Amino acid sequence: MAKSNDDHVFYAVLTPDSDNCSITFDEHLAALLDDVEDKGQQMAVCDALCNIGLAEHKMYVRDNNKFQKHDYKATKAMQKRAKKYLYSTKRWPIPG
Numbered sequence: 001m002a003k004s005n006d007d008h009v010f011y012a013v014l015t016p017d018s019d020n021c022s023i024t025f026d027e028h029l030a031a032l033l034d035d036v037e038d039k040g041q042q043m044a045v046c047d048a049l050c051n052i053g054l055a056e057h058k059m060y061v062r063d064n065n066k067f068q069k070h071d072y073k074a075t076k077a078m079q080k081r082a083k084k085y086l087y088s089t090k091r092w093p094i095p096g
Contacts, residue, residue: 020067021067021069022069023039023046023069023070023072024069024070024071024072025042025055025072025073025074026072028078028083029049029055029072029073029074029078031082031086032082033046043070046070046072049072049074050072053075053077054075054077054081055073055074055075056072056073056075057070057071058070058071058073059071
């Protein structure tokens with residue numbers, strides 16, 4: 001799998017488990033990915049959200065593609081959905 005920047009130069013995407021790759025996301029996506037511990041699965045979910053327009057992805061490359069940082073940010077539509085989910089009474093356990 002390869003991603004490109006605006007200059008149409010392709011970079012191989014490193015796996016997020018690698019020491020040379022990191023993945024970050026904003027608080028809205030972090031709340032939704034709270035139960036997903038595997039970084040590869042987190043990246044797959046974020047990429048899927050990007051494909052349907054609910055998240056944005058930026059990749060930063062350093063040292064001739066020896067280190068990559070993947071930064072995911074929720075779009076306005078996703079932020080609205082995340083807030084609705086986070087503050088939903090269905091999410092919070094009711095003591096019984």
